Amino acid sequence: AQSVTQLGSHVSVSEGALVLLRCNYSSSVPPYLFWYVQYPNQGLQLLLKYTTGATLVKGINGFEAEFKKSETSFHLTKPSAHMSDAAEYFCAVWGGSQGNLIFGKGTKLSVKP
Amino acid sequence: DVKVTQSSRYLVKRTGEKVFLECVQDMDHENMFWYRQDPGLGLRLIYFSYDVKMKEKGDIPEGYSVSREKKERFSLILESASTNQTSMYLCASSLPGQASGEQYFGPGTRLTVT
Numbered sequence: 015a016q017s018v019t020q021l022g023s024h025v026s027v028s029e030g031a032l033v034l035l036r037c038n039y040s041s042s043v044p045p046y047l048f049w050y051v052q053y054p055n056q057g058l059q060l061l062l063k064y065t066t067g068a069t070l071v072k073g074i075n076g077f078e079a080e081f082k083k084s085e086t087s088f089h090l091t092k093p094s095a096h097m098s099d100a101a102e103y104f105c106a107v108w109g110g111s112q113g114n115l116i117f118g119k120g121t122k123l124s125v126k127p
Numbered sequence: 128d129v130k131v132t133q134s135s136r137y138l139v140k141r142t143g144e145k146v147f148l149e150c151v152q153d154m155d156h157e158n159m160f161w162y163r164q165d166p167g168l169g170l171r172l173i174y175f176s177y178d179v180k181m182k183e184k185g186d187i188p189e190g191y192s193v194s195r196e197k198k199e200r201f202s203l204i205l206e207s208a209s210t211n212q213t214s215m216y217l218c219a220s221s222l223p224g225q226a227s228g229e230q231y232f233g234p235g236t237r238l239t240v241t
Binding site: 104 | 170
C-alpha cells in the first residue's frame, strides 16, 4: 500500500526566499513520485515527476525535487520565491498497479511581498 | 495542447436531485478519473475507468456512479444528491501503464447541494 504525508498545510515565505515543501511517502514497491500544483480556481497541473534514474528532478517554473530513498522523502524546492508561486501543492505517489495516484493533503504556499 | 474540459464550473442543486457531471478529453487517453477535493482532505478518488464501458471503484464510491460510453467522455452521476456531496469535483485523464501517474486535469466543477 502507498501513502503520502505532506508536512505543513500552510507555508508562508517572502518573495525571493527559499521555498521548501516537504513530502514523505510510504510504498511497498519502487515508487513513482509526483508534485502537482493548483493555482486558484484551476485544476491541477504536473510540476515534476520522478520515475527512475537521476534522483534530482527539475520541473517547470524553476522547481526541483530530490528523491531520497533512505529518508522516503521527495521534498520540493525553489531557490527564490515569486509572487506567482502562490498556489496549493500536492505530492503524489503511484505504486505501479491499477494506475491510481495517492495524493497528499496538500500544502498551500503564500508568498509575501 | 492537451485538454480536459468539464461541463460546468459551478453548479447548484437541491437535495434529492439527480446530478450529471460531464468530462471530455481530447488526448485519446485510455484512463479517466473522477476525484473530489475537500479542504484539508486533498484529492480522493471516486471512480476510474481504463477503457470504454469499464469502471472501477475508487476510495469513496458510495452515492456515485459513472458512465463511459465513448473513449473521450466520462460522466459522474449523483443518483440522489445530498448536502455532504457539496464539494469540488475534478476529472483527469492519462495514458495507460507506467504513464498512469501523469494525469491531466480539468478545471473542476464546484457543486453546491442545498
